[in-house]
Structure formats: structure tokens, C-alpha cells
Amino acid sequence: MQDNSKNNHSDINEKDRKYVKEIKTLIRLFGSPIKEDELKQKIEYHNGNIELVIKELVQQSVEKEDKLETERKSNELEKKQEQEQEQEQEKVTNDNNNKSVQKEMEKTEVGKTKPGINLQGHCTNENCLASKAKLPVWVNIEFDNITFISDKTSFSCPDCKKPTITSIVKAMFYNSEHSICASGDSIPVTDNNYQCSYSIKSGLSYELKANKIRQHAKSIEDLRERSEHAMNSIEINNLVTELQKYEIT
Ligand SMILES: [Zn+2]
Numbered sequence: 001m002q003d004n005s006k007n008n009h010s011d012i013n014e015k016d017r018k019y020v021k022e023i024k025t026l027i028r029l030f031g032s033p034i035k036e037d038e039l040k041q042k043i044e045y046h047n048g049n050i051e052l053v054i055k056e057l058v059q060q061s062v063e064k065e066d067k068l069e070t071e072r073k074s075n076e077l078e079k080k081q082e083q084e085q086e087q088e089q090e091k092v093t094n095d096n097n098n099k100s101v102q103k104e105m106e107k108t109e110v111g112k113t114k115p116g117i118n119l120q121g122h123c124t125n126e127n128c129l130a131s132k133a134k135l136p137v138w139v140n141i142e143f144d145n146i147t148f149i150s151d152k153t154s155f156s157c158p159d160c161k162k163p164t165i166t167s168i169v170k171a172m173f174y175n176s177e178h179s180i181c182a183s184g185d186s187i188p189v190t191d192n193n194y195q196c197s198y199s200i201k202s203g204l205s206y207e208l209k210a211n212k213i214r215q216h217a218k219s220i221e222d223l224r225e226r227s228e229h230a231m232n233s234i235e236i237n238n239l240v241t242e243l244q245k246y247e248i249t
Helices: 002-018 022-030 036-047 050-107 214-231 236-245
Strands: 116-123 138-142 145-150 165-174 177-182 189-191 195-199 205-211
Touching: 022 050, 022 205, 036 050, 116 205, 138 195, 145 214, 165 177, 165 205
Parallel strands: none
Antiparallel strands: 116 138, 116 165, 145 205, 165 195, 177 189, 177 205
């Protein structure tokens, strides 16, 4: 063992001198990143076969490039993901901005909607705050039949209490069986949805009707009749008699 290592050591000294030219050439070929020590080790490993050393160096260089490329790609991917996240964030912020704008708009309506007919219009009383701020105002007609010309109205303003709502832009039926018909329309639009909105065109005459939803009341009446009927049926009577026997009722 000791002899061997001694031999190796002397070998290395010999090769040190032997490979100086090769090392210089390789450094010139591959550039400064390659260290002399490393080259020495490689040449010794390949027993002076420079072709194999070059092959290994080229292989290393290719692997290094591959690694760099992978890193670059993963960096690009990270950047892209970051950008996407930023864009997403921006979008959320924008959405929130839009939402707050919407909220503002919802807030800036004067009055509330009630079951039946609701008309949205503008007050023309100069001293009215709603009028000054040019805010749309809700007028509650509730359950009724009404006819009006959309730009010649005199509905009472919920804010200033004066009959100065002179134009209507929107009709909203809330929780009612209703129909709406504009001048020129031969067939009225009827519906009984929970909430329906219609835009009102300027200068047209409109007829609006709203009734409480009867189907509901009807079905309750029906249910009561049916249960009364059932209670009076022979089977129930027999059952009640039976129960009375045992003093349960
Ligand atoms: Zn007003």
C-alpha cells in the first residue's frame, strides 16, 4: 500500500511536468473558468488521454449550460407567476374599486322601494336636496292602478314632500302581480315575480297595475279547506273516537 502511494506520488510529479503544455492549451481553449488543479486531476484520471479530458470538459460545459438554462427558465416562470399574481391583485383592487363605486350609486338613491308599484324619477323643487344633488328618487304607489305620461308627472317627492317629481325614468314592481303597458303597445307585459324593473321612456303614456299576489292567499285557503275536509273524514272521526275511548284526547 505504502509502496503504491509512493509510486503514485512520483507519478504525479512526473505528470505535473508532463502535462503543462496540455493544461495551457486546454485553458486557452476553454477559457479561464477552468482551474489548473482541476485539469491536472482530470488528465491524471484519464492517464494523459487529452481526447477523453476534452470530452469530459465539453460534457461538463454542456451540463452547466443545461443547468443555467433550467435556472433561467425557472426564473422566468417565477417572474411570470409573480406578474400574474400582481395582475390578479390589480384586478381584485379594480373590482373592489368598482364595487365601492356601485355602493356609492346605490346609496345615492333617495327613498326606499315598497311592495307594489315603485316609480323612480327626478324632483324639480329647487330647494330640495335630492333635486340639488340630481339624485333619482323613489316614489311608492303601492298596490294600485295608475296612468301617467312619463315627462308630465306630479308625484310627491319623499324628500321635500312637494308634488315636484315631474319625470319618471324607471318603474319597479316589488312582490306583486302586475302589468305595465306603454302607449302604442297593444298587449301589456304581465308578471308576478318577486321583483321586476322596467325602464320608462320619455314622453310616453304608461298604464301600471299592481295587485297583491293572490296565488299565495289562494293556496293557503286551499290548504285549510283540504285539512278541514281531512279532519272531518270518516277515518279521522273513527280514530278520534278510538282515542277518546282510551282517554287520550
Ligand atoms: Zn324633492
